[in-house]
């Protein structure tokens with residue numbers, strides 16, 4: 001099946017919703033695609049037992065009031081090239097041709113390995129939040145929330161609201177860095193109000209800084225977590241450990257399209273110009289895909305990108321000052337929540353790094369780059385397609401020359417993982433039915449002709 005639209009928006013989080021509505025408001029025929037069953041993205045994910053927040057309700061109402069937006073939910077974009085994408089939806093493959101594209105693909109949690117992190121009961125902080133919103137029973141369970149970044153507070157507040165006994169929130173950043181962050185929040189009153197509101201909802205829950213998870217243990221599932229600080233090691237009995245180290249942008253589709261990424265840290269995001277256009281003509285990006293910035297940034301950038309994509313440049317420009325202000329907040333996050341080296345060193349040689357294919361850190365250290373490790377161990381070739389282990393290996397710099405060499409036979413400096421290189425994500429970005437791929441991009445040549453990674457193959 002082949003369809004055409006003026007503006008295609010991938011991702012129905014705050015950025016994608018704003019982009020779709022803005023483009024439609026300026027006369028574009030819009031298709032909005034998301035793989036989740038309901039719109040809302042990560043922050044506005046439906047909570048089965050709580051009403052949506054006012055901003056989310058307003059965004060959903062605006063979406064349903066616009067007949068010129070076609071919404072495809074539970075639809076995965078599995079491959080992309082300039083001008084068209086391949087979608088799997090309701091068991092069928094669909095080619096969608098677009099005039100302009102807005103990538104609003106958001107972010108995922110950064111999970112880092114430590115001994116015991118694969119035990120049942122150990123999850124990401126945002127992951128447990130998502131499970132609980134969808135009905136996972138947490139009432140009365142003892143949960144330790146740990147890691148880094150503002151998401152810890154939001155996740156803990158959800159768990160607390162659903163009856164969990166949150167033992168503590170353990171933030172790895174030192175108190176001085178957190179104070180420095182808090183002192184600047186007055187410039188973003190909505191953030192200050194949000195932080196104060198979350199803290200008030202978590203009254204009585206200890207918030208501890210300069211403390212991190214070393215290991216989790218238990219037989220069938222986690223029963224104890226070991227945390228460390230300057231004061232030494234503590235062991236805490238618990239039922240769940242929710243550990244997240246911040247967020248990393250979803251860039252796979254952008255990479256497939258050949259969009260340039262930034263590379264100043266191990267987790268690149270999509271590079272955009274002042275019009276939010278990527279390095280590929282008529283492909284725009286907004287929200288977390290362009291760098292972790294929170295819901296306010298996502299909404300403003302979504303609206304801007306939607307306007308630009310529909311040719312409403314004047315309306316887009318009117319949002320520029322608000323966007324720049326929101327992005328200035330985003331710039332604080334890497335500085336104040338930088339990860340300490342103890343977290344990078346938590347995994348021991350037997351610790352599993354690739355959970356899909358059961359590959360340990362010691363198996364990876366025998367290889368001098370990601371590609372060699374992947375070929376020999378299948379690391380990154382499981383169902384998550386390297387989304388978890390790829391980001392972890394990039395953060396840990398396992399293959400980086402700046403990390404002390406563990407194998408004297410391979411001392412040559414190599415780049416960390418393909419995640420930092422544009423053009424490296426090959427289709428499909430998710431496990432896909434063979435039938436979908438067989439007929440992919442049939443109407444205008446083969447996908448491989450436009451896949452730079454495929455072109456470079458011998």
Ligand SMILES: Cc1cc2nc3c(=O)[nH]c(=O)nc-3n(C[C@H](O)[C@H](O)[C@H](O)COP(=O)(O)OP(=O)(O)OC[C@H]3O[C@@H](n4cnc5c(N)ncnc54)[C@H](O)[C@@H]3O)c2cc1C
Pocket residue numbers: 010011012013014015016033034035036040041042043044075076077078104105106107108109126127129130151154155247250253286287288289293294295296298429
């Ligand atoms: C697990 C998690 C929980 C979070 N919880 C909170 C919170 O409680 N409070 C808070 O302030 N912030 C939270 N955040 C931060 C949050 O990411 C942002 O503030 C906000 O949601 C960003 O909006 P966005 O539109 O850029 O991206 P998202 O909200 O991430 O939306 C991106 C959307 O793109 C879709 N998508 C991606 N790739 C494809 C594809 N190939 N095909 C189809 N659809 C695709 C996804 O399904 C998703 O719905 C959370 C982040 C994560 C990862």
